[in-house]
Amino acid sequence: MIKFESVVKKYPDGTVAVNGLDLVAPSGKITVFVGPSGCGKTTSLRMINRMIEPTSGTIWLDDQDTGKVDASTLRRGIGYVIQHAGLFPHRTIVDNVATVPLLLGRDKKKARSQAIELMERVGLPASFAKRYPAQLSGGQQQRVGVARALAADPPVMLMDEPFSAVDPVVRAELQDEFLRLQSELGKTIIFVTHDIDEAVKLGDQVAVLKVGGTLAQLASPATLLTDPVDDFVAGFVGRDRGYRALGFESGQLDPDTEQTVKLGDDAAAVGRAARDGWSLAVDDARRPLGWVRAAALAEGKQVTPELLHRGGTLAPVSGSLRGALDAALSSPAGRGVLIDDNGALVGTVTASEVVQRIESQLAGRRNGSDG
Amino acid sequence: MINYLKNNPDNVSSWFFTHLWMSVLPVVIGLIIALPIGWVASRYRWTYPPITNLAGLLYTIPSLALFILMPSILGTKILSPVNMVVALTVYSLALLVRVVADGLNSVAPDIRAAATAMGFSGIGRFLRVDLPIAVPVITAGLRVATVSNVSLVSVGALIGVPQLGSLFTEGFSRYIPGITLLGILLCLALALVLDALIVLGSRVLTPWQRAVAKR
Known part of the structure; x- marks a missing residue:
């Protein structure tokens, strides 16, 4: 001291x-x-x-x-x-x-x-x-x-x-x-x-x-x-x-399950996995690689690294709500990618889901105590 | 020139070695005295201008006058080599005080702060941090002082202290330019060898400087 x-x-x-x-x-x-x-x-x-x-x-x-x-x-x-x-x-x-x-x-x-x-x-x-x-x-x-x-x-x-x-x-x-x-x-x-x-x-x-x-x-x-x-x-x-x-605010999020694709998958597989026109590519250890736009993949073509959009940040699921919100806002698909301690995919959340979580947490604190 | 060397090898070699120690010894003594004075000038910044100006002033005393005055100041015999050594020490000191102070000042404030914070005491910091870092600057000053001493020693021939300068007076009085030339060449060789030795010594002491250059 x-x-x-x-x-x-x-x-x-x-x-x-x-x-x-x-x-x-x-x-x-x-x-x-x-x-x-x-x-x-x-x-x-x-x-x-x-x-x-x-x-x-x-x-x-x-x-x-x-x-x-x-x-x-x-x-x-x-x-x-x-x-x-x-x-x-x-x-x-x-x-x-x-x-x-x-x-x-x-x-x-x-x-x-x-x-x-x-x-x-x-x-x-x-x-x-x-x-x-x-x-x-x-x-x-x-x-x-x-x-x-x-x-x-x-x-x-x-x-x-x-x-x-x-x-x-x-x-x-x-x-x-x-x-x-x-x-x-x-x-x-x-x-x-x-x-x-x-x-x-x-x-x-x-x-x-x-x-x-x-x-x-x-x-x-x-x-x-x-x-x-x-x-x-x-x-x-x-x-x-x-x-x-928000960087100091952690909270339990309820991530949605995400259908994923792998490098080498064809257009049909991407189309099946896609939500709102985007699907997430992962590697063999289920670590996120990037997003693929289904419409960008012509019939019979395969997923290649060049096709991946890597703009989205990855947020640890045990991390702060700031990280989760940033992941959602920066994701080209509008869905923020949450990962576990090994970097593997847990699921995705949207910005509004994160904001809802923040609001309920802050409201609880306002009503609960004077802090 | 060659003949003279053949006929008087003992004279010339004894003059050469007298010239050598008379050039080197004052620089060594001068450096030993300059270190604490330079340290004061660098440690207490307000003392820097008076100390370095005074040192500069010493250097303006004409060498011949100083050689002649020495016996009356020191009480030595007129032909004693001590006169020369003391007078040349004054010149070396005059050059080296400023060089030591500048060398110590060249240590970056960050490094001084770090050394103090690590727990170096005053004298420990001086010996193990400040002084080693000042070596390149100080050796540059030593080169100037040494080479200038080689030249100044020869002036002593005029007051009868035998060394390589005696070749000048002898060549002059006997109208044999070859002898004078021999003196010049030997002085030159001596200066170059001493200079090279200091450069070598500096390189040995500062391996870190070469590491920087290699990068």
């Missing part, structure tokens, strides 16, 4: 970066600090490992007052990931990862072999061990940065906009893997970002900070989207928040 107790950071020129921050980041959870430039989010983060010293107030790490321990010792027990990875250009990847264990005086050989295990864990091939940071792409460097922060197995990790310098595709990939890793490791994480979508995607709880360094709202992502505490938070959370809040 990390606890901020009336923490203030004032600079000699009178600028107040952080103004009386009170906040608890629970153990094993991801707490995201989000806010516009100048809201003191990075300053707050850096006060935890004392790269910046607070002017007043106390930051507790469990029952340890961070102001009362040696700064270097404190830092070796806290993982740290920064925006451009900040890798040491003169050290090989494996030595970058092993930095903290080596600083702690651990056995060199052991530290390196553990570093290679960690590299594989964050999705880097062991063959990268002897390379230098400049030989890696931005996304790969960021993975090294994460591995380096994890190397001494610290209970606490600080992450300062770690994924904001990579392109959107790589960023989404890194975010997903980060969440998978965290589900295995259960670290206490403070994550700084200026991107509210990232905050909502990654955070167990999100702290929205205002310019001048005050806490505007501390809440779960779903609460933040559905119940922003003031105009500032509402504005910062942004448009489409009603739709985005």
